[in-house]
Amino acid sequence: MSTLRTALLNAALTIEEQKPWPRITVDADTWRQATLAIAAGNATLSGLWAEPGAMHMAVLDDEDGALMVLTLATPDGCFPSVGLTHPPAQRLERSIVDLHGLIPEGTPDDRRWLDHDRWGVRAPLGTGASAPADGAPYPFLKAEGPPLHQIAVGPVHAGIIEPGHFRFSANGEIVVRLEERLGYVHKGIERLLTNTTLDAAAKVVARVSGDSTVAYSFAFARAAEAALGVGVPQRAIWLRALMAELERLANHLGDIGAICNDAAFALMLAHCGILREEVLRACKTAFGHRLMMDRIIPGGVISDLDDPAPIKALTTRIRQRFPRFVELYDNTASLQNRTVSTGHLSPELARRFGVGGPIGRASGRAFDARKAPGYPPYGDLDFKAAKREDGDVNARIWVRIDEVYESLELIEQIIDRLPTGPIAYPLAPALRERRVPQAGGLAHEPRDSASEGLAMIEGFRGDVLVWLRTDETGGVLRGAVRDPSVFQWPLLEAAIEGNIVADFPLCNKSFNCSYSGHDL
Amino acid sequence: MRDAENRRAGYVYLLMASFGTLMLLLAFGLLAGPDGDYAFSAIRTAEHVPWLAGLVLVLMLLGAGSKAGLVPLHVWLPLAHPAAPSHVSALMSGVMTKVAVYGFIRVVFDLAGEPAWWWAVLVLILGAGSAVLGVLHAVLQRDLKRLLAYSTVENIGIIFIGLGLGLAFKTNNMAGAAALAVTASIFHAFNHSLFKSLLFFGAGNVLTGSGERDIEKLGGLVHRMPETAYLFLGGCLAISALPPLNGFVSEWLILQAILLSPDLPQWALRFLVPASGAMLALAAALAAACFVRAFGITFLSRPRSPAAETAHEVSRWQIRAMYSLLVVCLIAGVFPGPFLDALSPVSQMLVAGAMPKQPILPHLSIIPISESRSSYSGFLVFFFIMMASWAAIRVIHNFASRAVRRAPPWDCGFPDASPVTQYTADSFAQPIRRVFGPIAFRAKISQTMPQPGDLAPARLTLSLRDLIWELIYTPIESAVLFAAERLNILQFLTIRSYLSLVFAALVLLLVLVATWA
Amino acid sequence: MGLILAILVQGIQMVLVLALAPGLIGFTRKVKARLLRRQGPSILQPYRDLLRLVRKEAVLADNASWLFRNAPYLIFATTWVAAALVPTFAAGLHFSWAADLIAITALLGSARFFLALAGMDIGTSFGGIGSSREMLFATLAEPAMIMIVFTVALVAGSTQLSTVAEFMVDHSTLRVSLGLALIGLIIVALTENARVPVDNPATHLELTMVHEAMILEYSGRHLAVIELAAALKLLLYISLIACIFAPWGMARQDDGVLGMLVGVVTWVGKLAIGSFLMVLFETAIAKMRVFRVPEFVGGALMLGLLGTLLLFVSRSF
C-alpha cells in the first residue's frame, strides 16, 4: 500500500465499506492535499462525481492499481477545485457545476460545459431553477497572431460520426489552437440512474456508449454485485470476458480500418470491415445480439454459449487473414507516411491525464484495468498488455493491432477453458439473505440499508468506471459512470500541435473518443 | 501612420527615381558618344563599340528597369503606387511603367545596334525573376493597392521575358521569331495597361465605397458594390491570363515564341529559355491564385468589418469609365488579330521582321508562325463558351426543377455569424507562403499552444523577410551610413587642412587630365 | 460536303464526351468497389444521380451572390469546350484550330478560377479551405502542364492537339522526353481530377477535402452541372493521355463511318483501361499530406522541364 493511501486512510473522518475498494470521508484540507498529490503525479485521478451535498473523487494508486474514493461533504455548495491544480479535472468539474450546481472554489474555467442553455433549467440535479433555453453563445478560448480564421466543425459532421463541435483557430493550414465543445448528446444519464430499478439502470448503462456496451454492462454488473454482495457463477465470469474480448476485437478491427480510411486508404477499411462484420455475426450467433447489448446482467449473463464452433471458426479465420492486413499496413509507405509522427501525444501528458486504453498504451502508459486493479477471470488468463512509446497515430494503430492478437489469444483461452455450470444466479434470494453493512456517521449519508459498489472494467477504449449505491431491495439510489474518453478528449487538443488542419481527422480517428460516453 | 508610410514611399521613390534617371542619362551619354549628337537618327547610324553597347544595355536595365519596376529595382514601386490616389495609381502602374518599357525597347532594340546574345540572358533572368517574385509578393499582400502594384512588377517581368526572347532571336537573325516575341511583349504591355488600370479603378471604388483597402477588413462587397465587383472580376480574369480575355492572348504568344527557341545556337539560351517559360507559367498560375484571393476575400464571403458592411456603390460615371476598359480588354482578347497586325510596323522596325498577317476571315484566329504549328481563335473560344453556357442553362431550365429556396449557409448545425469563421486573406495565402516562402521570403513561424486546461491565448508569430531588401538595399544603406559617418569628420577640420585637401584634389585632377590624352 | 462531315464529326464528338463522362465515373466506382470486394453500384448510377439532382430544388445560402448561381454553368461550359477540343475517336477535328493544348489548359484554368471563387462566395471556412488548397495545387499543376505541352509540342512540332495526334500516329517511337511527359501528365491528371493521392473523391471529412469542400454548398441542378463538369474533366484528361501517348486506332478525318466506329470503340477501350489503371493506383496508395502534394506536383513540373530541356539539347531525345 502506497504512502499516499496510508496517509489518506489515517486522515479519514470515516471509512465506508465500499466493495471492493474503500470510500473515505475527508475534510477540505485532506481533499486539497490529495488534489496536490495527484497534481504532483503521486496518484491518478480516475473519477470525479457529485451528489447532493457531497463530492466524490476516485483516486487510482499507480503502484498497485488499487482505487480509493474520497468523499467531501459540501454543506455550503462549494468544494476546493481539483481542476485548479490538476487540469484533467476541469471538464468534470464544469459538468458538476452544470448538473449539480456545486461550485469548485478557485476553478480557472467557469464556462458552462454540458449546459448549452438549452435545457430550460439550471443544475437539473441540484436546485433545478428554471432558466431561458436560448442557447447563449459560447466564448471560445483565444488565439493571437497574423490574421487567423476559425474553422467551426460540427456538431453535425460530414461522416457518420457522433456530434461534437470543434473550433480550430488557424492560419491557413496551421492549427494555432483547437478547442472542443462537447455535450451535444447529453441525455441526463445521471438523473436516469437516480432512484430507479436495477433493470432500468442496467439498460441505461448499457447505452452510455453503444460501442462499449459489453464493457459498461460488465462494469455495472460488477458494481451492482459488489454493492448487493451477490456472487456470480464461474461460467458467467468467463462468458463476460469472452464478450468483452469479442467487443474489443470488433471495435479494434473497425478502428484500424477507419483510421486507414481517413488517409483515403479504403482497401484496409474494406477488409477490416469484412472481418468486423464476421465478428458481429459470430456474436449474433453466439449471444443473440450483434453488439451483445444487455447480455450481461447483475448476477451473471443472460445468454449461454451453446456451441463455441462459430467463435472458433472466427478466430481461425481472423488469424489467417489479419496478418496480411498488418503486413499491408506495414508495407504501404504512403500510409506510413501519414501515420508516423502525426498527432503526437507525449508520455508526460498521457500520464498526467491518466489516459487509458490504446491511447495511453501508445504513449507509454502501460495501465490496463484487466491487469491492475484486475478482475476475474483475467487473473487466470495469460496475456500481455500492449505498449508503445511513440505516441503518434502509428503507435496507436500498432497498439490496436497488438491487442487484436491478444484478444484472439484470450478468446481461444476462454473457449478452451470455459467452465461448466449455471450462467446466472437469481438476485432475489441473494438479496433477502444479504448482510446489511454498517454505514458511517454523517447525517446526509445514505440510510443504513444502502450499500455501494465500484467497478473498473477495461473496455476497448480504456477503463470504464461505474459507481453505484443500492438500497436493500436492490433498487438503485444513485449511480455514476465515467467513460475513458473524459480524459482522452482534452489530449486530442494537445495532439494536434504541430499538425495541419487536414491531419486532424486522422488524429481524431486514432483517438476515437466517445461523445456519448463523455456527454452522458 | 499612413503619413509616415507615404513619407517613406516618397523618399524611396525620390532616391530610386534619381538613380534611374542618372543611369538613363549615362546610357544616353554613352550612345551619343564623344560627338554628343542625341538625335535618334544619328545614334542609330553610329557604330557602337560592343562593350560600350553592352554597358548601355546594363545602364538601360538599371535605369529603365528601376522605372518600370524590374526586380531587384522594384522596391519603390509597391510603396509609391498605392500611396497615390487610385486614378493616379492606375496611371502610374498602367501607363508610366510602359514609358520605361518603351524607353528600353527604343534604346536596346533600335538605337544600341546589334545585340549580343548575352544581353538576352540578362534580360531573361531579370524578367523571369521579376515575374515570379512580383507575383509571390502580390499573393501575400493584404493592401489591395499594394497587391496590384506587386502584380505590376510581375507583368513587367513577363514583358521583359518577351523582350529577352526578342533579343535572343534578333541576335541570331531569326526575324520571324523575334517579331513574334517583340509583338507579344508589346501586346502584353498594352493589355496590362488596360486591365491594370481597370483593377486600380476598381480598388479605388472599393476605397471610396468602404474607406478600406485592407482586404482583411473587406468582404461581401459583391452585394453592396455589384457593378464594381463585376468589373473587378473582369480585370481579375484578364490579368490571370484566362481565355477568352486579352491577358491570355499575349501570354500565349510569348509561350509560342519560347517554343521556337530550340533552334538557338547558344547553350546558355537553350537552357534559360525553357526555364523562363516555366517561370512564366508559374507566374501565371500564381497570378490566378493571387486574384482568386483578391477577388474572393474582397468581394465574396461575408463582411469582415463595419466598413465593408456599410460600403456603397460609387457614382455611375466612375463605373462607365471602367466598362470601357473592360470592353477593350474583351475586344483585344476576342479579336486580337487586328491588334497584332497593327504592331507589325513596329516589329518590322525593331527586329526587321513581322508576324504573319492575321487573317480576319476565316475563323478570326491568330497564327503566331504558321497555321500547322498553332493557332488560337479568341472569338471561337468565346463563342463556344457562350454557346455551351447558354445550352446548359437552356437545357437545365427546360428539364430541371426550377425551384429555388434560400436558406442559411450550411454551418454544420452551429450558427456563428462572426466573420472570423471564414477564411482570411492571410490564411488563403498561407499554403503558398509555406511552399514558396522558404525560398523567397525565409518565412519562419513560431507557435505557442497552451496545454489542455491552460486558458492562456495561443499564439502564432510569423516572420517574413524580404530577401532582396536585405541582400541589396540594407548593405547599401549601411554602407552609405558608414561612409557618411566617416566623411562627417571633414566638417570639423581646420582651415589649413581644408586648403591642403583642395590643393591635393587639384593636383590629382591635373595629373588625370595630363595622362588621359 | 467535307465541311459538313467535319462539323458533324465535331458535333458527335462533343455530344459523345458529354454522354460518356458520367459512365466513366460509374465505371471507376464499379472497379473500385470490386477491388474492395464489393458489388458496387451500377455503371449507370452517375446518370441516375444527375437525373435525381436536376429534379431537386436548389437551396441557396442567404448570402449567395450571382457568382454562386452562374459559376456552375461557366465551369461546365469552359470544361466542355476544353473537352470538345481534345481529339477522342478521330484526329483532325474541325475546330481544332480554335484552341491548342495551351488554350485547353487555360480553359480548365478558367473553370478552376470560377470554382474557387464559388467556394469562397458563401464565406464558410470549408469553402475557403477548398479554394486555397485548389489554388495552391494549381500553382504547380498548371506550369507542369505547360512544360509537358512544351515537351510534346517540341516533339510533334505543334501545340495543336489534332496535329500532335496525327504526328504521334505516324511517328510513334519511344522517346525519353515523352516518357517524362507521360509521367508528368499522369501526375497532373490525378491532381486536377482530385483523385487519390491528392484528394479523395469519396471522403466524408470536411477538413481533408479539396474539390468537395468547394461544392459543399451546392445543391440540385447546380450541383448536377458541377458534377458533370468534373466527370468531363476526368474524361478529358484520360482522352488527352490516350491521344498523345496512345493514339493508335484513332480515325482520321477522311475515314469512313466504319473507321469512325473503330475509332469510337478503341477510344472507349482506352478510357476503360486508363480509368482502370487509375483506380488500381488509387486503391494501392494512401492520400498524401497536404504539403506533400506540392512536392508531388512539383515533381511533374520538374519532369516536364527536364523533358523540354532534353529536347532543347537534342531533338532526338
Place this chain on the structure above:
Amino acid sequence: MRRMLFEGLFRRPVTERAPTVDDAEIEALAERLGIAAKARLGRSLSIREIDAGSCNGCELEIHALNNSYYDVERFGLRFVASPRHADVLMVTGPVTANMREGLERTYVATPAPKWVVAVGDCAAGCGVFGKSYAVIGSVSEVIPVDLVIPGCPPEPIDMLKGLIGLVEASVRG
C-alpha cells in the same frame, strides 16, 4: 497488397444477395411518403446521417451498411458529406435539447424533396432514455418523420430493407 487486389478482381465480391422487400409494402410506402406528389427521384438517393443523441450503437450499424457484405451503394444509396447533397436524413437517437437546433438546421439545409428516416428505438420513441430535461423526445417531435426503422440498434439488414423500400417506392411513386 497484390494478393488482395487480385482477389478483388478475380473473386466474387463478398456482397450478399439483396433482401427481398414485399411489393405491397413498397406500394404502401410510396403512397404514404407521397412520392408521386413530391417528385420521383429514381434509383438514386443520397443519405445524410445525423446523430441527434444516440449512444453510437446505431452509428456502428449504419457504418456496417457500407461494408462489403451489405454494400448499400449498389442500390443507388450513397452517404454524402453535406445536407445540401442529400435526399434522405437518417436520424438516430432521442433528440437531445443540445442537438435540437443542429437537427433542425440540417433539415432546413436539405433541398426538397426530402425524407426523414428515424433509425432505432431511441429515434422512434426515446428508447430507454425517455423525456427529461435533456431529451426533447423522439425525432418526429422535432421534424416530420417518413419512415421508422426500429431496433436497438436495428440490424443492418433491417435498415437495408427499409432503405430499399424507400428507393423502390421512389421509383414507382
